[in-house]
Amino acid sequence: MSLTLNKISKSFKDDVVLDDLSLEVPTGKTLVLFGPSGAGKTVLLRLIAGVIEPDVGDIIIGGCNMEGVEPEDRGIGMAFQNFALFPHLSALDNIASPLAARRQDKSNIQSGVEKLARLLKIDHVLGHKPKELSNGQKQRTALARALAGEPRILLLDDPLRNVDAKLRFEMRLELPRLIKHQHATVIYVTQDYKEAMAFGDEIAVVNRGRIQQVGTPEDVYLSPANMDIAQLFGDPVINLLEVTPQMGPNGLHALVSDQPLALPTSDASIAGRSCVLGLRPEALHFVDAGAPGAIPVTVETETPLNEKTITLAMTARGREVMLSRPAGTPGPTTGPAHIAINHQVTLLFDAESQALIPSNDLGTAGKVA
Amino acid sequence: MQTMNPIERILRAVALSLVIFFFMFPIFWIFLMSFQTNETILRVPPSMFFEPTLTNYRSLISGSLDGSTATLEIQFMGNLYNSLFLSVAAVSVGLILGVPAAYAFAKLKFRGSEDIAFTLLSFRFAPPLLVLLPLTIYFQKIGLADTYFGLIWVYQLIVLPLILWIVRGYFEDIPSDIEYAHRIAGHGFWSTFTKIALPLAGPGIAAAGLLAFIFAWNNFIFALVLASADKQPVTVGALAFITASGINYGQIAAGIMLSIAPVFALALYAQRYLVEGLSLGAVKG
Secondary structure (H helix, E strand, O other), X not given: OOEEEEEEEEEXXXXXXXXXXXXXXXXXXXXXXXXXXXXXXXHHHHHHHOOOOOOEEEEEEOOEEOOOOOHHHOOEEEEOOOOOOOOOOOHHHHHHHHHHHXXXXXXXXXXXXXXXXXXXXXXXXXXXXXXHOXXXXXXXXXXXXXXXXXXXXXXXXXXXXXXXXXXXXXXXXXXHHHHHHHOXXXXXXXXXXXXXXXHOOEEEEEEOOEEEEEEOHHHHHHOOOEHHHHHHOOOOOOEEEEEOOEEEOOEEEEEEOOEEEEOOOOOHHHOOOOEEXXXXXXXXXXXXXXXXXXXEEEEEEEEEOOOEEEEEEEEOOOOEEEEEEEOOOOOOOOEEEEEEEOHHHOEEEEOOOOEEOOOOOHHHHHHHO | OOOOOHHHHHHHHHHHHHHHHHHHHHHHHHHHHOOOOHHHHHOOOOOOOOOOOOHHXXXXXXXXXXXXXXXXXXXXXXXXXXXXXXXXXXXXXXHHHHHHHHHHHHHOOOOOHHHHHHHHHHOOOOOHHHHHHHHHHHHHHHOOOOOHHHHHHHHHHHHHHHHHHHHHHHHHHOOHHHHHHHXXXXXXXXXXXXXXXXXXXXXXXXXXXXXXXXXXXHXXXXXXXXXXXXXXXXXXXXXXHEEOOEEOHHHHHHHHHHHHHHHHHHHHHHHHHHHOOOOOOOOOO
16 A cells, blocks of 8 residues: 655644645555654654544545554554553554554464464563563564554654664564565654665654654665765764865865865856865775875874774864774874865755755766766 | 662561561551450550450440440441441442543543542542531431431542542543554443553552542441431441540550451452552553
8 A cells, every 4th residue: 555645744733843844655665754753753653553643735545545553543653752552461462453444363363363463573571461471572462563553654763772782683684584475565663774774775864853764775875865865874983074165167166175176066156155174984095195285194093893994083273073994904003194085976065955966876977088 | 679688688677577566566466356355455564465355345346345344235237337338338439439520531532521620629628517516417418417428428528539530540541542453443431441541540540449448338427426326337337445444455445356357358359459559551752
């Protein structure tokens, strides 16, 4: 079932939580709602589930307007961030709840629950009450309950938020498989950009009640609509440097530590305007002093992580930049060094509006050359 | 708790014993009195040692008080039955009306809900006599005076606000997400109320019911004004023990023992429901 949200607005008293928000999820696709807390993601899920009503706007599921349709009649499954298990019922009865609502007979319910429980590895704790379950087991029980009714629309509200790191990693691998199994249309809420990139067919970035960008994970990462999104996606966070583009003999460029850097746009009108250059840490690398475009820096600290090494360096003008390189590759750990910028993956933002200045595909052109 | 040293443990035991002694001694003394005759009760100095007798209980149950000069017919067992019937009926009506109302006040914030809830609570502020005088006139006009129905109705003034305000707090403590989850799983509003909200507020409902029962049981003034002899509860009926020929302490003590017994038994029974808390670990944090 496809899901369409049409110009939804919702306020609580004077607090505007969702503001004229429209969204479309095609049947069987997974849309990740990504945004900081307080962005309105959870409210949006509740509106779709029907437990609260929008002030304005339509929610359309499978072509039917859901206005006035009770939550129990919407064919939705939902996993809550806080699990919201029924505390007085066993895990089995919790999971069986959507099946019991359909007045299926006992043996059907039993076999359905057991199948799901085996899949989620909670079949040994089905007799336990929620308070006797670990957080991971609670989370899986909540997930099983959401899946049990074979919903047309599956709403997952940050289901991995409250579980430990190991389980989160496991579930990140398992969940997409489970979701694909269901053939449901999925809305997945998260604040973790890695989860967003891993699960989403599309990502909708929400902030302050508005959709800021909708696109594939690649789109959002490679051409974030604004500086906020660029900073939210990527770890370590993107380097942002204030620059003023100039028109030179070789086209538009900016001076970074007195070295000219070709910009990803040929829009001459931005010359002289105040802009912000976005450099992903992996777009910077150490070079020898004599290399073309080499920028002198002082290496301040180095943080080796498992799969990559993060270096914090300071330019001659005192601007700090972060570099990321695969672990095991050599690099200076302290003192003076030189870096170069891979100009094919730079991003340019308007300093005033913070919006991305569209590139004219310098990246692709560069690859072809 | 585990690291308590022996001195601390002894002091704690002594303190607890003192508290229990302070509160329980009068009841214990009345218990002893109920097995004594007037002579042994009134001897000086009083003593814990006596020959127990069941005459007090026997005369209460048979309904004839043997005073020093004459025999007085009283309907103590009838009063006890009236108390039981009035209290059980009043609390039942109070629960049937109060629990759904408490749910509405807790979960469905409608226009004026706070005002209505407060108005109901304010019934508890008014001195009962202020309400009773006009009420008696009304009741006599519409034929409700001296009826069980009328009494149970008036008892709602005591019972309903109590149930409403206690149970409302328990309903408010149920996270809305749990109810939402039940709705989304495909259950209707009524089913969510009966299968989720009621069981989770169970301890609160039990506590409110018990308190309401105690208040209804101990009520004196409403029944005194509105009920005639055959409908009087035990609180009013006890007045009959004060007779012109003197006060029979043994029989009063036995009467007290019999009249606190139902409340005591109910409290013991309801205790296990009261202990079970709301925080059953369904929701993280």
